[in-house]
Amino acid sequence: xxxxxxxxxxxxxxxxxxxxxxxxxxxxxxxxxxxxxxxxxxxxxxxxxxxxxxxxxxxxxxxxxxxxxxxxxxxxxxxxxxxxxxxxxxxxxxxxxxxxxxxxxxx
Amino acid sequence: xxxxxxxxxxxxxxxxxxxxxxxxxxxxxxxxxxxxxxxxxxxxxxxxxxxxxxxxxxxxxxxxxxxxxxxxxxxxxxxxxxxxxxxxxxxxxxxxxxxxxxxxxxxxxxxxxxxxxx
Numbered sequence: 282x283x284x285x286x287x288x289x290x291x292x293x294x295x296x297x298x299x300x301x302x303x304x305x306x307x308x309x310x311x312x313x314x315x316x317x318x319x320x321x322x323x324x325x326x327x328x329x330x331x332x333x334x335x336x337x338x339x340x341x342x343x344x345x346x347x348x349x350x351x352x353x354x355x356x357x358x359x360x361x362x363x364x365x366x367x368x369x370x371x372x373x374x375x376x377x378x379x380x381x382x383x384x385x386x387x388x
Numbered sequence: 389x390x391x392x393x394x395x396x397x398x399x400x401x402x403x404x405x406x407x408x409x410x411x412x413x414x415x416x417x418x419x420x421x422x423x424x425x426x427x428x429x430x431x432x433x434x435x436x437x438x439x440x441x442x443x444x445x446x447x448x449x450x451x452x453x454x455x456x457x458x459x460x461x462x463x464x465x466x467x468x469x470x471x472x473x474x475x476x477x478x479x480x481x482x483x484x485x486x487x488x489x490x491x492x493x494x495x496x497x498x499x500x501x502x503x504x505x506x
Contacts, residue, residue, distance in 0.1 A: 282449065315492040317433070324482060324499060325425075325433060330492035368433050372491040375438060375446035377423070382432040 283307050283371050287380035293388040300356040302383045304369035307350075313373035314352045316345060319382075320365045328367075329354065359385070390414035390495045392466075392483045397500030404473050408500055410466040410483030418461040421486035423493060424468050426479035426502075434479070437468065438486065451477075473504045 284307040294300050304314065312332040317325040327336045329345040332352060342357040356363055364387055369380040396408040410422070424436040437447045437457040445457050456469040466483055480501050484493040 313490050315490070317493070319433075324496040325493075326496070327492060327494045330488065330494070331490045336494065366432075370433075370435070370493070372486075376448045377435045377438065377491065379425075379433040379435055 282376055283310060283374055283378055285369055285371055285378050285380040287367075287369055287383050289383060290381060291384040291386060293386045294359050295388045296359055296361060298359045298388075300359050300363075300385060302354045302367055302369075302385075304347075304352045304354070304380050305350055306352075306371055306373075309349050310371045310373035312348050313371055314345075314347065315370045315372065316354045317368045317370065318363075318365045319368065325368065356385075361387075390485065392485060392495060392497040394481060394483045394497045394500035397481060397502045399503045399505065400473055401506050402474060402504055404504070405469070405471040406473065406502060408468040408470065408481055408483075408502070410468075410497060412464050412466065412485070415485065416461070417459045417464055417466050421491060422457075422459070422466045423484050423486055424457060424466075425482045425484060425493070425496075426477075427482070427499070428476075428479040431479075436481070438491075439466070470502070473502075475504050478502060478504050 316329040319325040366384045391413045421440045423438040454472045480499040482499045485495040487494045
């Protein structure tokens with residue numbers, strides 16, 4: 282199975298900060314990498330699919346990059362509504378494993 | 389509007405069985421690939437199973453041989469039959485629609501809780 286490793290597992294940041302979350306796959310997954318945001322008590326929400334593409338309605342301060350085995354989610358200017366947990370997921374080969382999550386907290 | 393609504397969760401004893409349902413609206417389960425994802429209390433997301441639009445299926449190693457994913461096209465509903473349940477299967481179970489050539493999960497339900505305890 283493909284293992285997905287996210288870092289950091291948590292971070293504290295201030296409104297307006299630039300935030301970067303990384304996700305590493307245990308093997309090449311091409312660009313079959315997606316990012317989800319989850320707020321407490323809510324279902325996950327798709328943010329970015331296939332490494333780069335913003336889901337409809339997602340603010341442009343979110344961006345994704347990478348290929349192969351190393352990927353990044355960036356938030357250019359953190360907003361109050363962005364405090365949440367973020368997960369990466371690969372869909373290159375089943376099982377379509379998730380990373381362990383990155384909790385973004387208010388500093 | 390695309391929507392999925394899970395049901396069927398509850399309290400079950402270890403070794404017991406439960407069938408989860410996921411009613412879809414705004415799209416057809418037969419024409420789309422679907423997944424089940426679970427989340428244990430306070431933990432991260434854990435992919436469980438998928439069924440492709442063509443009907444083939446896949447499972448996480450942790451549930452293989454115990455869980456079965458299926459769909460009823462006439463009811464536009466996805467199912468997850470769970471048997472030989474263990475305490476570690478306790479989680480909120482989400483149904484999600486898979487989309488595109490890269491199978492991202494673009495529509496999620498609110499989940500149905502499963503508790504395995506004596």
